[in-house]
Amino acid sequence: MPLDAKLIAAWVKAVHGIELPEALAELTAIEMEPMNARALAALRDYDIEGEPGDFEAILEAHAEQQP
Amino acid sequence: MSALAKVGDPAELDLTGLARAIADREVSAAEIVQYTANRAARLQPKLNCFIATDFDRAFDAAKRADATAGDKRGPLHGVPVAHKDMYYRAGQVATGGTKIRRDFRPDYTATVLERLDHAGAIEIGTLNMAEFALYPTGHNAHYGDCRNPWDTDRITGGSSSGSGAAIAARLCWGSLGSDSGGSVRIPSAFCGVSGLKPTAGRVSRHGIMPLAHSLDYVGPLTQSVRDIARLLGVIAGADGKDHTASDLPVGDYQAGLGMGVKGLRIGVLRRYFFDGAGPEIVRALDGALDVFRGLGAEIVELDMPEAELCATYAYFALFGEFSSIHVPWLGARLADYGPMARNRLLRGLAVPAARYHEAMTRRGPLLKSVLDGRFARADLLFAPTTNLAAPTFAEADESNAESRALLGKIARNTRIFNYLGLPALSIPCGFAEPGLPVAMQLVGKPFGEARLLRAGHAYQEATDWHRRMPALRTSSAA
Numbered sequence: 001m002p003l004d005a006k007l008i009a010a011w012v013k014a015v016h017g018i019e020l021p022e023a024l025a026e027l028t029a030i031e032m033e034p035m036n037a038r039a040l041a042a043l044r045d046y047d048i049e050g051e052p053g054d055f056e057a058i059l060e061a062h063a064e065q066q067p
Numbered sequence: 068m069s070a071l072a073k074v075g076d077p078a079e080l081d082l083t084g085l086a087r088a089i090a091d092r093e094v095s096a097a098e099i100v101q102y103t104a105n106r107a108a109r110l111q112p113k114l115n116c117f118i119a120t121d122f123d124r125a126f127d128a129a130k131r132a133d134a135t136a137g138d139k140r141g142p143l144h145g146v147p148v149a150h151k152d153m154y155y156r157a158g159q160v161a162t163g164g165t166k167i168r169r170d171f172r173p174d175y176t177a178t179v180l181e182r183l184d185h186a187g188a189i190e191i192g193t194l195n196m197a198e199f200a201l202y203p204t205g206h207n208a209h210y211g212d213c214r215n216p217w218d219t220d221r222i223t224g225g226s227s228s229g230s231g232a233a234i235a236a237r238l239c240w241g242s243l244g245s246d247s248g249g250s251v252r253i254p255s256a257f258c259g260v261s262g263l264k265p266t267a268g269r270v271s272r273h274g275i276m277p278l279a280h281s282l283d284y285v286g287p288l289t290q291s292v293r294d295i296a297r298l299l300g301v302i303a304g305a306d307g308k309d310h311t312a313s314d315l316p317v318g319d320y321q322a323g324l325g326m327g328v329k330g331l332r333i334g335v336l337r338r339y340f341f342d343g344a345g346p347e348i349v350r351a352l353d354g355a356l357d358v359f360r361g362l363g364a365e366i367v368e369l370d371m372p373e374a375e376l377c378a379t380y381a382y383f384a385l386f387g388e389f390s391s392i393h394v395p396w397l398g399a400r401l402a403d404y405g406p407m408a409r410n411r412l413l414r415g416l417a418v419p420a421a422r423y424h425e426a427m428t429r430r431g432p433l434l435k436s437v438l439d440g441r442f443a444r445a446d447l448l449f450a451p452t453t454n455l456a457a458p459t460f461a462e463a464d465e466s467n468a469e470s471r472a473l474l475g476k477i478a479r480n481t482r483i484f485n486y487l488g489l490p491a492l493s494i495p496c497g498f499a500e501p502g503l504p505v506a507m508q509l510v511g512k513p514f515g516e517a518r519l520l521r522a523g524h525a526y527q528e529a530t531d532w533h534r535r536m537p538a539l540r541t542s543s544a545a
Contacts, residue, residue, distance in 0.1 A: 008417045011417065012413075012416045015416075016394060016397075016398075016416050017398060018394075018397050018398060018401075018413065018416060020413050020414075020416065020417065021413070024410055024413050024414055025417075027410075027414065027471065028414045028417045031414065031475070032417065035379040035382055035383070036422070038375060038376060038379045039376075039380070039383070039422055039425060042376050042379075042425075042429070043425070046376075048429045048433060048436070049428070049429075049432065050428045050429055050430070050431040050432040051428060051431070052427045052428055052430075053431075054428075054430070054431025054432065054435075055267075055427075055430040055431040055434060055488065056267070056268070057431070058431045058434050058435050058438070059266065059267055059268070059488050059513045059514075060268075060313065060315065060513070060514075062438050062512060062513045063315055063512075063513050063514040064511065064512040064515035064518065
């Protein structure tokens, strides 16, 4: 289902109490649409479960030795 | 013969060369500060690099520096520097490029500024930036636009706009920017200077204005890669005031610079990263690969299938984090933001928590996939920093769909590596019409800054793109 600008604006108003102007809501929908679709596909297609703390541990575990 | 005449035009010296000239007492710190003040008086009206200057304080510091005995001098002794106006110094205004913080005076000093002070650097002022470091151009609604020294009708790139322009125009010899999606590398690329986003945790972030805590990096901009090596050696390392700063030892980045690239495998990321790049950009990048090949590196073609997903998660993390920080001001002071900052902050309010959480939990596995996959075949990755040269202010003002689309292209190659936490170096590698710099981005393994700098230095020893000085032309006046 495509992202709906009016729903986005209503959601931002309800959650944050801040008006998202119509033009920005439309831009947000256009901008977020392909990324949202990609994220949804990733949930379906990739086995990439992890924990938030994994990142730092992997970074340090793969630290390059100084040449 | 004046002291300045002994070293020639200081604008032709990089930071390392100037530091050496001061150490050898060929020129004094006070003379260099005077030279810089004169140059700033001439160029600031054209470029608007600085938000504030303080040459009186810089002269006092320079006089003290000149009176200091040789054995008490640090690696940056007497060298004029200036930083993006978001580094905190106790008691001094740090505007963050915004009206909202016009009078903000922190009561503590950033760790990196303390380290630069200790190394003998002399701060001459604070530099222009995108408001709250929020967007990748040189626009600033409050302090005026910062202009590109290669063509003053064009943007510098951002958000570290003043840093890129000031280094290119030789108004200081070293500058700290910040990089949350490309904000060091993009102005480096558009202004024809060298810039590094280090590994996550390599440099303390204590005392810098936050934008997006999981993606913020402190990074130096300079003329040359050897200058970055010198600066990074000063600012990198553990910090008791920043628990995200790594305890891993800091290498001697300057010592390894001369080791060359013979046998190094450079992985070229064509798909995604070159998409939409014009023929001049591709030609410049291919020319850089020829240089590396000639220096003995092995060039391998690679795909990075993680690219799109990393860019997507970088967006959710960046927009989600910066908007959440600003919610109180968005409610109370919305009209005080400039239009570009306001637009981005409001759009970020729509990022769902579920997507943000996915971005955070998948960050480690995606990093591992890149390390086990892409870096199994290459020691460094190679791509354009941006696949376009600096656009004009009008082209990048977000006023229409075309302009917004262009803005979306500027950070597409850089923000991926903020998300992955990997070190990334941008260095100039040619020019596109009409005389605008083009840059390559080299990406290393975690904490692999030494190898990255070694490759960049080898390239700069074989080329002179980084030594080219902008003519400060204005294309609309031609």
